[in-house]
Amino acid sequence: MLGYAGRILHVDLTSGKIWTEPLKEELARKYIGGIGLGMRLYLDYSKPGVDPFSPENPLIVATGPLSGSMVPTGGNGHAFVSRSPQTFGVGEAKAHGHWGTELKRAGYDAIIFYGKAEKPVYLWVDDDSVQLMDAKYLWGKSPQETEDAIKKELKDFYIRVASIGVAGEKLVRIACVINEKSRACGRTGLGAVMGSKNLKAIAVRGSKDITVANKERLLELVKIQHERMKGPAARKYRTLGTPENVLVLNALGAMPTNNFTSAVFPGADKISGEYLNERFVAKIIGCSSCAMRCEHIAVVPEGPYKGTTTRIEYEPLWAMGPNCGVGNLDAILKGMDLSNYYGVDAISIGLVVSFAMDLFKNGIVNKETAGMELNFGNHEAMLEMIKRVSTREGFGDVLAEGVKLAADKIGGGSDKYAVHIKGVEMTGYDIRGLKTAALGYAVSFRGADHNRHGAYGPDVAGKVNRFKAEKGRGKLVRETEDLYAIIDSIIVCKFSRGTYVKGYEDLAALYNAVTGIDMKPEELQKAGERINNLGRLINIREGLTRKDDTLPWKVMHVPIPDEGPSKGSFVSQQDLDLLLDDYYEVRGWNKEGIPTLEKLNELDIQDLAYIVKDRPETHKK
Amino acid sequence: MAAVPKAEAARWKLVSCDPDKCTGCAVCEYICSLEKENVFSAQKSRIRTMRLHPMINISIACRLCSPAPCVTACPRDALKQSEPTGVIMIDDEKCDGCSWCIEACDYGAITLHPEKKIVRICDTCEGDPECVKWCPEEALDFVTRDIIAQKARLAVSKKLFKEAMEAQGIKP
Numbered sequence: 001m002l003g004y005a006g007r008i009l010h011v012d013l014t015s016g017k018i019w020t021e022p023l024k025e026e027l028a029r030k031y032i033g034g035i036g037l038g039m040r041l042y043l044d045y046s047k048p049g050v051d052p053f054s055p056e057n058p059l060i061v062a063t064g065p066l067s068g069s070m071v072p073t074g075g076n077g078h079a080f081v082s083r084s085p086q087t088f089g090v091g092e093a094k095a096h097g098h099w100g101t102e103l104k105r106a107g108y109d110a111i112i113f114y115g116k117a118e119k120p121v122y123l124w125v126d127d128d129s130v131q132l133m134d135a136k137y138l139w140g141k142s143p144q145e146t147e148d149a150i151k152k153e154l155k156d157f158y159i160r161v162a163s164i165g166v167a168g169e170k171l172v173r174i175a176c177v178i179n180e181k182s183r184a185c186g187r188t189g190l191g192a193v194m195g196s197k198n199l200k201a202i203a204v205r206g207s208k209d210i211t212v213a214n215k216e217r218l219l220e221l222v223k224i225q226h227e228r229m230k231g232p233a234a235r236k237y238r239t240l241g242t243p244e245n246v247l248v249l250n251a252l253g254a255m256p257t258n259n260f261t262s263a264v265f266p267g268a269d270k271i272s273g274e275y276l277n278e279r280f281v282a283k284i285i286g287c288s289s290c291a292m293r294c295e296h297i298a299v300v301p302e303g304p305y306k307g308t309t310t311r312i313e314y315e316p317l318w319a320m321g322p323n324c325g326v327g328n329l330d331a332i333l334k335g336m337d338l339s340n341y342y343g344v345d346a347i348s349i350g351l352v353v354s355f356a357m358d359l360f361k362n363g364i365v366n367k368e369t370a371g372m373e374l375n376f377g378n379h380e381a382m383l384e385m386i387k388r389v390s391t392r393e394g395f396g397d398v399l400a401e402g403v404k405l406a407a408d409k410i411g412g413g414s415d416k417y418a419v420h421i422k423g424v425e426m427t428g429y430d431i432r433g434l435k436t437a438a439l440g441y442a443v444s445f446r447g448a449d450h451n452r453h454g455a456y457g458p459d460v461a462g463k464v465n466r467f468k469a470e471k472g473r474g475k476l477v478r479e480t481e482d483l484y485a486i487i488d489s490i491i492v493c494k495f496s497r498g499t500y501v502k503g504y505e506d507l508a509a510l511y512n513a514v515t516g517i518d519m520k521p522e523e524l525q526k527a528g529e530r531i532n533n534l535g536r537l538i539n540i541r542e543g544l545t546r547k548d549d550t551l552p553w554k555v556m557h558v559p560i561p562d563e564g565p566s567k568g569s570f571v572s573q574q575d576l577d578l579l580l581d582d583y584y585e586v587r588g589w590n591k592e593g594i595p596t597l598e599k600l601n602e603l604d605i606q607d608l609a610y611i612v613k614d615r616p617e618t619h620k621k
Numbered sequence: 622m623a624a625v626p627k628a629e630a631a632r633w634k635l636v637s638c639d640p641d642k643c644t645g646c647a648v649c650e651y652i653c654s655l656e657k658e659n660v661f662s663a664q665k666s667r668i669r670t671m672r673l674h675p676m677i678n679i680s681i682a683c684r685l686c687s688p689a690p691c692v693t694a695c696p697r698d699a700l701k702q703s704e705p706t707g708v709i710m711i712d713d714e715k716c717d718g719c720s721w722c723i724e725a726c727d728y729g730a731i732t733l734h735p736e737k738k739i740v741r742i743c744d745t746c747e748g749d750p751e752c753v754k755w756c757p758e759e760a761l762d763f764v765t766r767d768i769i770a771q772k773a774r775l776a777v778s779k780k781l782f783k784e785a786m787e788a789q790g791i792k793p
Contacts, residue, residue, distance in 0.1 A: 069661055070651035072757075098647075105662070158663070182675065207735055209660035219655075226757055283676045286646035291757035293644040297675045309675065 001025050002213045003065040003514035004033070008041070009108045009130060011123060013197050014055060014115030018130050023109050029517065030604065032524075033064035035092045036489035036531040037110060038081030039538060042090065043608070045112055048541045052085035052189075053171060053196035055116035061103075061162075061202070064491030068104035068210035069514050070218070072225045075289030076101045077491030078162075078179075084188040085173045086402050086423040087447045089539035089548075091188030094488055095162075096287040099179035102160040105206025113197060122150065122163070122201035127208060135200035140166060142341045143178035143201075150203045163201030164191045165343020167390040171195055172400040174348035174389075174425070178340060182295070182311040183287075186345040188424055188446050189402070213516025221510055225499055229291040233498035237294035238284075242314035243273030249429065252460065253566030256430040257322045258376045259354035260419050260554045263430040264562040267327030271317065276329060281312070287493070294495055298333055305334040312336060318428035319350025320386075324357060325376030332379075335386055342390030348402065351425035353385045355403040356395070358417040364410065370395050419552040422447035422544070432555050433566035434459040435469045439579040440477045442549045443593075445535030451494060454480045467566075469575035474583030482528035489531055504528075530603045533587075533595050541611045546593040549580055592617035633707030634763050636668060636682040636743060636750050639772075642760035645670055645678035649752035649761060656751045657741075664735050667743040668752050680761065682752070683709060683730045683743040691742070694725035700742075709742045716740055 007020045031037045038060045050056040059082045066074030078100035084091025103111075106125050113123075120135040133153075138146050147161040160180065168175035168191035175191030176184045185191075212218050228234070236244050249255040250268040257265045269275065276298065286293030300308040310333050320326060320335035339346035359365040360374040367373055371394045372381045388396025398406050403418035403425055419426045424447025431438040440455030441448055450456055455477045459466035464473070483503065487494060490511060500506040504521035511519050539548075550556075551571055559570045584591065588599035594612050650666040658665045668682040685707035692700045692709065699715035700722060702708070718738035723731045734741050743750075745763065753761045764772075786792070 070648065070655065072648075075651070075661075207662070207664050209658075209662045209665070211660050215655065215659065226755075230757065284644065285672075285675055285678060286644035286757075288647050289651060290644075290646045291648065293646060293758065295675070299676075311675070 001028060002211055002516050003069065003511075004028050005104055005107045005109045007108055009111045009125070010114070011111060011130070011132075012114045013117040013121065013132070013199060016132055018132075020108075028065070029519070030527060030530060031534070032486065032489035032527055032531070033067075033109065034062055034077065034079040034094065034489040034491040035081060036485065036527065036534070038062040038079050038092065039090055039531065039534050041110060041112060042081050042083075043534070043538055043541075045114075046083070049543070050083065052083045052088065052091075052193055055114070055197070057083050057193060059113040059190065059193050059197060059199075060110060062110035063100045063104045063108070064489065065511060065515055066490055066492065067100045069212055070222055070289055071492070071510050071514065072222060072229055072289055072291040073287065073493035073496045074491060074510065076287045077493070078103060078185075079488065079491065080177055080185045080190045082190055082193045083542065084190070084424070084446065085171075085192050086189045086404070087544075089422065089542045089544045090445055090535050091190050091193070092446055092488075093176070093185035093187045093190055094491065095177075095179055095183040095185045096493055097160075097180040097183035098288040099160040099162050099183070099204065100491065101288045102204040102206045105208050105210065106204050107206065107208050111202070113199060116196065117198040120198050120200050122203060123199065124154065125202065125204045127206060138163075138200050139169060142166070143343050144181045144341065146201050147181060150201060154203065156205060159203050159205045161201055161203045163343075164194050165341065165390070167342045167344045167400075168192055168195035169200075170392045170400070172344060172390060172392060173402040173405065174345045174352065174400075175343055176345045178343055182340055184340070184345065186347065187449065189345075191343055212514045214513045218510075218513040221513055226291040228499035228501065229496065233501070234292040234496065237292055237495045240273035240277055241284075241294060241296040241312070243276050243296075243312065243317055245314040245428070246272045246317070247274070248460070252433070253560060253562055253564040254430045254433055254460070255318070255322055256426070256428060258325045259323060259351070259358040259417060260426070260430065260552065260558075261358070262562050263433065263560045263566055264564060265322035265327070268322070270327050271321050271329050271332065273314075276312065280329060280333065282309075290493070292493075292496060300330045300333050303330050305330045308334050308337050310337040310340065315428050316346035316350065319347045320353070320382065323350050323428070324354045324379075324382050326379045326382060327377070328379050331383060334383055338383060338386045338390070342387070344386070344390050347427055348425040349386055349389060351419060352389055352399045352403055352406070353382050355406070355417055355419065356385060356399055359410065359414055362417065364412045364414050364417075365395070416553045416557075419554060420448055421551060422548050424448045426552060429456050430560065430566070431551070432560050432571060433569035434466050435571065435575065435579070436464055436466065436473045436476055438551060438555070438571045438576070439473050439583055440481070442551055442576060442580065443477065443583055445532070445539055452481060452484055453477050454484060454494075454497070467569050469571070469579050471578070471582045473579055474586040477583055478586050481532050482525060485531040486524055486528040489527070526603065530605060533599065533603055533605065534608075536589075536593070536595060537608050537611045540594060540615070545617060546580065546591075549593060551576060590617075629704050630685075630687040630707060631767065632765060633685045634745065634748070634765050635685045635707070636745065636753060637762050637764055637769050638680045639760045639762070640677065640679045642758045643678040643680060644758055644760070645672040646757065648755055648757055649680050652751045652755040656746065664732065665741070667732070667741055669729065669732070680752070681728050681730055684728050690725040690727070691722035691731060694721040696721060706745065706748065708744050710744075711740060711742060713739055
């Protein structure tokens, strides 16, 4: 079982006790690594129904079997898993960079944190020496400052650090964990879980060898991957980057604008990938082992935010741009920089601000309550609100709960403007006119997300009638979900997905060359299905049901108003029910979205039958 | 130590990194440790990647200095510089890991093998460096100093002429 370190690190923050246990081969084979392994460990080491911020809620971080190897993009990923303070179901988020590589080199497949430290601490993993260090002097610092301070304290530049910012410390529910200053495990609020444990950072130095089973075969495969990554499959990421989406989605009428009020942004030309790359992008860098390199570093050349240097991707650009009515790239880049500085998810923060703007526009919140004139397009107000949410100042304290819980507090019909699924804020696709994607979003186990399924693919590419809800979409969603679960468990980068031209066959070949395990492509595919069922089972254990597989109020009630191809489109309850029924059927789940016992047997997870057995919904036909 | 004739040194080729192209991906580290030690290990790589800032990335291997301060610094005569290639050759029997050479190297291009406790320096893979072959960005090159200078002249000329033409309103 090469590739795997074969050890799981357990850290009890309450008692300070630290120990390791071996990783069983059966667990590795069935759940692969990353989110699969992380979610199984979560299920095994947690009790149902604990508050996400309670010491009883474990926080897990897992690497993949390819971490530390030369597999392009596979060498560097890691995934956090816990109960999400946003969905109250399973939360998971991944990041790349160099941190995952280092954890594997230190000799661990995963770390499980229990309890809560009495005072702020950080974990210092130096190969076999693992200790909790005083983090009082780091409290209040940004992830970037924290990383520099830890490297200085430990006197090693190559130490890799993952840490939370002020937002995580203050239990802002959209807080993230940031490694190497600009890479974020962004979604589902796991930075706040880390903060609830008084855990400021995890610093890692690893010097162990990573040995692979079949060196010659691996190099052969890596060579092929390098060539593919230099070719058309990764062209987008190597050239304009994800901001290429701006003009594509805008032309389709699928660019959510002003908090999903409309789906076309009039100022798109001035925030497009083309505009951005010509004027702002100064350098493109790569993660450890990557042969694509996608990380576009933008620098604001002039004006009040001159010198702001930040990584840029489509999603945060959209969230703080069109979604807030902001067409000023300088301010959008400043917003991304602030998100990283405070340690909040750069997607969710945009939605939280746009939600407040929508309430302001509709008279639910006035200037006194908001503390400012919070009009769509007011980028100065947006930046100020990012700060207030991240530090829980004034009205920002309410918004720091995320749009769903904030709407519960604010009342007055504000929930109609809270654009989220399962409590997690939406991402930048107007799914009113992308109905395969709408299904993918509705059933995603971690809430609103394009990265659990990629089901916008067939819609945007015109492979299906994107305005129509019909049978067959369930199969499309299921197929990409299973593949994406493997991508996030073996942990290769989603941006590399197009380079696995033979799908599971390519991924299994890489896995086998590294680990020496003989994994058939079908077995890997089955693991993908198992992992999706696992996510579902955790959610069921935590009380989520079919009614949670739903879409934002606006998506279901307000047709796209803009002239153009998407005009009039929305997802009705009838559409959604049809799509869900179809999906549950192809998943082998009952009408309530509960996996059947036959399905659990088929996936060799009979041991989890206890989760579904005693539920009334299980026995409905 | 014996001085190397200047004509020889001019022919030496070294692994040179163009920081404008380097993305900090560390593929060079991976392939180097695999080639030399059969494992993936940054510490066992003869070339190391440095990211000071997202904008500043570079990989560094032996610069083939002449005269080589590492050779001078070694109290045990464990290091010798090859006349035909400039590569620093290590006598594993004589090296005891004292690391004076590491202190003498201005480039941090010498590392101590974590288990064997002897030093390791880029040997250019016998004149065919793997890191250069595998670098996905072609940021690494195996060249003489003269070619390094020539590349810089080419780049600066292109830049100057582009600016001059743009100033005249001519689109190249």
